[in-house]
Amino acid sequence: MNIEAMPTRYDASSTETKWYTAWEDAGLFQPSDDPTKPKYVITIPPPNITGSLHMGHALCYPLQDMIGRYQRLQGKSVLILPGQDHAGIATQSVVDKQLRKEGTSAAVLGREKFTERVWEWRKESGDTILNQFRALGCAFDWSRSRFTFDDEYVRAVLKVFIDWFDRGLIFKGKRVVNWDPKLKTSVSDIETERQTIKGKLYHLRYPFTDGSGEVVIATTRPETMLADVAVAVHPSDKRYDGLVGKTIRLPLIGREIPLIADLYPDPEFGTGAVKITPAHDANDYQVGVRHSLPMPVILDSEAYIKIDEVIDFADAEGRKRLESYNNLSRNEARNAVVKDLEDGGYLVKIEDHDIPIIISDRSKDIIEPLLSEQWFCDQPKLFGPVIEAVRNDEVRFHPARYKEIFLEGAESAPEWCLSRQLWWGHRIPVYTTVSGKTVAAHSWQEAETKAGEGIVSQDEDVLDTWFSSGLWPFATLGWPEKSADLDRFYPTSTLVTDRNIIKLWVARMLFMGYDLTGQKPFSDVVIYATVMREDGRRMSKSLGTGVDPMTIIETLGADALRWTLLSQTGENQELRYSERKTEDARNFCNKIWNATRFVLMNCTATETLQAPPASDLEKIDQWLLSRLHATEIAVRTAYERYDIQSACQALYRFFWSELCDWYIEISKPRLNDEARREVPQWVLLTALEAFLTMLSPIMPHLTEELYSFLPISGKAAFLMSNAWPELPAEFAQDAVEAEIERTFDVVRALRALRASVDLAAMKTVPAVYFEGDLGGNASIVTSQGWAERLEAGKPEGKFVSATAGGVDLHLPIEGLVDKEKELARLDKEQTKLLDEITKLSLRMENPQFVERAKPEVVERERANLADLNDRLAKNAERRKLL
């Protein structure tokens, strides 16, 4: 490397692409073939093919890359397997939206043409996000990339469905589910959002059939009363003593419905009586099941009134009314029903009320709880081994608090609605025979063979996306085939994901893994923080509050962005992003660049250096190596605990403060001296190699570039394939650290003293005097305090003084001392000293403290007090000299 050619600014963009290509060409993204190496495996959370990079991704994927890079340095054979999720509903609605822009739609095209169209779209732009992971520097094994619609993957999905169907773990049932009337499908909870809107609470009069009075109920959805099948009260509610069992005539319709007792109604709320509409409310549905009530549906799949299931139970007048409501929208029906209730004298009152609604993420339409026939999976049964494994820490969560959160969810898991009324997804492999039997099979032919009779149809629905993603850790490795990869890489090591999908995805992978492979799919689950804006608000594309990571990468670099996010990653549940922080990170990159440039300028010897004999090392060399040793331990233990922010803190402090601010500055005189330069050269190169290696998981590009310049022996082909530093135990020297820190205190005091008399930093003064013991470190004080020489004793003439680290410093003053300024400085010091002395004396005079506190604490405080008193006395003396 021609050092003169190194610019004084680090250029991230050219460096980053250069090295990414080099690593990939060298095959470094694939696991090592060496069978003796322990393995480390991550299957990344497959992003949706519709996905585009956001700040959450910019944290999640580099975090996995960083863990992988660290494990690789630890000598492991690392596989990080990437891929993508077909993301049924998300993709279908994106493509459908495109079609609508073109004046057509999925419905017009039909199932087959539509699916073809989605495939086309995927080929065009489905890989965008994976390419963005490359820009972030993610060392993923692209040769093993998987898609949940790969042929082998589809086979795995079907096999699981068929096996579980045959074992009775998957079954068809009628339940109230989240229904999206716009997309006309059931949706999972994660695809919905709960909101509260201002609405009305309608109080309605429901008369008894025998004319003996009435029950008043309250509802926010009056239009659903058309499908009411009962009114429920709490059994302990005295107001309804003796009334339960009576029959009510449903207003407008004339249907006769019972007054029943159930634990569901809250006697505190309203009149304590609840109308029961089992087909359109999840709670009502449960009541309906308990009391074997009919469950008529009055809304169609687009949420328009549909009367055929209720019409037969209405009286003549009721039928006429129902006809008038038929095909009205939810809102129209509400208005009509309320008007008719009012006209009929059934409306008691209308109150303002906050009503909870569920919004579909994709369509933004209001979710309708709707009774429909769907496929379900018996999750509660499958959760058994998982609950045990998590409880026993066979699978560990980081941060650990998610363990309890997970267990609570797992223990109360409901049945899992598997079916979606979409076209983009794995079609449910259930076939109906001529005789009406159902059979699950891989194909039409297999179904016929299995059933022993002709098949008339296949189920139209597709599977919930999470069913296929649940197989991710093993289906990507070839399961159910006994493939070499499955044998070699399963179970995987760590799963990194967002806390929002613990139940939806992590839980499914766990029980699918245990049931289907008999092993845990991974050992550790790492939950990372949500990336927020600096003001604490969410980053949201629709609100325009997002920051595009690609723009940041282009202007400030992927390494700077990685540092920004990873250096804020620990056990926190959110972090705040601002571009300013990435500018700081960019500055850190530049500092590393320039410090390395400086070292290279000072290590121009053609042959590489050997470690000097220990006796050649000065205290300051020993100090830096000791700090390096401590930093290595801090960084390694922090990485192991996924406490990335602590690792970053240790690296930052070591590099900027210890290596740059102190060691390099102190070493400059030796580096400029031919005869003495070898030791600091060796120390700098040793520290730099270790530092760059330790930092490389977080800033892979910059560190790789600088490593390539280092004139050291035994270099790895790439820093990425280097080994984690193994530092000799002799590097650790606590006593040297303490001694040097004390010397730095003296230097700081001298600099402050100079500043107090307006002496510019770095402006050399002829002499500084001192009293006390500087050990062998006087030269540090001289050079770092910018003095030509240091002399023992007190100077002649005027001077100002300071005390630190047990040393008195005297700085001669030319001309007059600025008395007022000096007095002010001494006053300030005196106030501070007196304050501390008072506090400390009180403590020392407390016999309880002396008796009960640890002896070393008492001893330390005693010494402190003596020192403070000593400094107070000196302060007084210095006043007299003014």
Next chain:
RNA sequence: GGGCGGUUAGCUCAGUGGUAGAGCACUUCGUUCACACCGAAGGGGUCACAGGUUCAAAUCCUGUACCGCCCACCA
């Protein structure tokens, strides 16, 4: 309603029993031959509040307030 996390310098955050820390921002000084995306010095905090435990509490316990998230949602 239940659970979890948070509240420390102007901002963003470290700090789990022994004299309050970092980065940024701010003030003053400085372009000296690694770096002005830099260096030196400095100002700035009764650690949300109230009790308690302890010789000693930002730190442990109890309660309160506010912010955020999750779960269950009262029709």
